[in-house]
Amino acid sequence: MTILYGQITTNKPVKVISSTGASKIYEYTLMIDIERNRPVILDRRVRENENKWHGTIVEVYIEGDYYKAMPKILEYLKQTAIVNPYASITFVDPRGRLYKFERTVSVLPPQPKETLPHPHGIDVETMYRIIRVTNCKTLLDFMQKHFHRVGKSIAKSFLRFAGFPEDADPKKLKPEEIVNLVQAMKSFEEFLPPDAGCLSPLGEDLLKVGVLKELEPEFVAVSQRKPSAYSGHPFIIEVGIAYGGKIPASEDILLYRFANKIPLIYDESGDVSWKIVKSINWRNYGLAPGMPFAVLVHICSTKIPWKTVGKEMIADRPEVSREILNGIREVARQLEIYLSKKEKAKREKARLSIFAKYLPKIAEFSAKLAGRDAPSVDELLRRLRRLEGE
């Protein structure tokens, strides 16, 4: 997207330098053939990697109004730092100002595993592509080899359900047969749910670290929901709630949205999370707009359910919104418990201070009445403190 935008505004190529730390460093200068959606390599160099350097450098020119976009850009970087706490981000802006977002952990979330597509998520176009490349001779083999969590017995019962012979050659299917096969795959209910091993969620610990690092709240609670799926696409929802500290008190609820560790900055009010956050009765959790708290929602999926091509809003899929809602409820409850404990401690402290203020006076004036020295109330105050400690 960035490369494309850079090219259509400045017509300059992009330069990519990369090495895995092995013996060579590769350097490409390229542009995009927009019509055919293919790279056009202008220059290619391979150099010796004497210092075992590893990493990737991308250089791209884009045109934009920095002063207008600045707040969003800085916000984008900050939010990126929240969900990538293991990354150090350095940004020198066009004014020459340096922004640094330092990593605070060096652990990475587990690497995702490569996976086959789930039969529920297949469209006709994808099916054509798979058929083109397959070397399977029968549909029975084809189903098992190219689709996620399809074994022999499931493949057999599916083909029976779809009305295709097991030994049919996939390459000889007629176009209308391919459409029928895809439709049957969508409606067959015995496929196993997708495995989430292909997803790369952040994990509760890292999310917490990221929130503490960038938002500096007084309290944070996070939750990773169990993997779920919509239309054959596995997804995991991670939510967090942060309270107090440097979180500003805003009239509206502060919501941070992320998709596959990318912050979503625009079109907040069209997002399913916004709808959910607005539907919650926060007073049930001892919260109200105007109190300093922020809600974070991260969706990880092999296919993010975008609402529009702009890729800024998550669509309202019942499977997804249920997980978001339950996740937010869970962390909100944790915050509620924290707040009520805090309130209780405050009350106890205030209570003790009232006793500490009045008991000595009672001792003083009754002693004056009796014409003697004031008895000590320390023992009584100690006993009150002990009671509260329990």
Next chain:
Amino acid sequence: MRGSSAMKSREKRKDVLLKLERFGRELCEQIEKGSFPQITMPSRSIENIFYNPDLRQYVLGNKTVRRSAGNIRHLRPFTHLVWMAYFTHELTMNQKTSTLRDVFYSAQAYDISFQDQDESDSIITDLETVLGYTREDFNVFPEESSAVFGDLTIEYTVPNYEGKRLNLTSHPDGVMIGPALTSADFVETSADKVIAIEKGGLFTRFIEERVHEKFNAILVFLRGQAPRSTRYFIRRLNQELGLPVYIFTDADPWGMHIAMVIISGSANAAHVKELTTPDAKWAGVWASDIVSYKLPNDKLEDVDIKRLHELMRDPRYKGEIWQREINLFMKNQRKCELEAFSRYGLTHIVDAYLPQRLKEVGD
């Protein structure tokens, strides 16, 4: 006559001081034993206020309330009460007096804060209940004051005036019934009755018309609902000097009640005794007088009628004359003020009404 009352007030003072000191000592001992100090006193809640027909006043029943310094809700008023006990002990000891308002401000000198005077007043009432003495006994007086005029010689007992005598006819405006007069000894009097009047205008008229001489009376100006010190003073006139007491008020339910509080006390003061004068008589102006003396009058208002209904059910109003007058008020729906007699000339009330009425109600 003189010796006994002086002795009584001196003994009372001694007893107040002793009780206050014992109160302080008990609290200290409780603290030393490691328990939160607490006190038990008669409950002043409405369910615990009963009318005692023998005493002819309201009294408190057997219910008690316990205040503990271990209870956070009691803590503040408890502290206030202990301070109040200390402060009034100082007052009584040094024979100084203070008004309710003054007490409210004095607290601030001891870093004791009352939200408002109502709060400090209610603590004073608590202390009365705990000790069984009235606030006047521990030298706290209300702001408002009434007056007395007549041939009665008193002798002061307050510091700097001790032994000094005064005849209560010496000032033509009357003498204020303040702390010094309330605690003074009665030396001698030629009067044979007490006439108490609700309104200041009539009190002055009576002095000008020499009612005290013509009727041999001590005149007391009540200033509306009489303050406690005035009620106590009237009681002393009745009990110590044996003088009958006649009360004149406006002819309306409120005037009736001014007389009733002097006679039988108020529910608010059920925790204190010796404020009432059960033998005092309400001598007018009656509902029946409006008709018989053809007095200018007004129609009863809704609040008046509501009040009459309340009084009708009040156990203090069981007596024949009260029931008769309440019924007449209800029947005629008319009320009038003491000043209504002026319709027939300034001296009419003294020349015509007063001798007639005193003859009717006198023993």
